[in-house]
Amino acid sequence: MVKHTKLLVSNDQAPSDKITNKMTDKMTNQNCAQEAGAEPLTLTPIACVHSPFAEKFAIPRQPGLANAAKGEIIFEKGFDNPDMVRGLSQFSHLWLVFVFHGTQAQGWKPLIRPPRLGGNEKIGVLASRSTFRPNPIGMSVVKLEQVLPATKQTPLKLIVSGLDLLDQTPILDIKPYVPYSDAIVDAKAGYAQTEPSRQKQVSFTEHALTQLGQYHKNHPELKTLIEQVLCQDPRPAYKQGKIDEKHYGMQLYQLNISWHMTGLEDILVTEITPITNS
16 A cells, blocks of 8 residues: 555645735735635545556546546545445545645646647646646546455456556545436536547557557456547657657556657557566
8 A cells, every 4th residue: 555645735735936026915915815814735545546647648538538548546544434435336436636746746837838739828727637736636537347355355346448647646635427417418518518520540560569568457448548539649849850860768557658749640559568676
């Protein structure tokens, strides 16, 4: 089990570029939580994610875009009472409330450049899904595949799919997804109203296909996961629509996936090798 430190949520978070002006000072002085005498809130993760995504690069930008991305929600000691998940299997999908632990230390800024706008136009951080936020908290919808009770050897866990979370992500809360209230069919989403249209064609060399066979027993959906991740083109936004001769690598599980562009719309996977700890 991974031991997590407690997340302290205080009332005095500031953007990383230390922007200050009279309006900001006025707003800080009128902080409603401080005036109400509220104490800082300490949040303790109740679970930890075991995900195929060992690094931030290539993680799908939204949940559900790679349904082959399966993982486990492992409950921490003190939060592993089976009564906590009684009735949960009635629901097909869950909301995960989590901590952006991979970017938390880098702070935040009021303006960001969303990939959907090509990385050129700036918008407010609260009008985005950026991981760099005033409080590093996110929400993600996943499909619940199975609830596994604790045994003498293993803790209480949930098997989920459609993950877009970094491995070892701390989970603060889990809530059932309720379609009649959570799915708003006529909602407007500005620059992100529709699913990204660009879908790259992914192919494998014979060498890579042979290597895939070696890992099929432990990761039977590895090929599908690679295809689902790469077809969304995980490269930076400024690389889109340009000739790119760079060779890339991404980590899934404990494997390094080597690939490169062979055209504007085509990706070739060339090698799949285990990652060794040096």
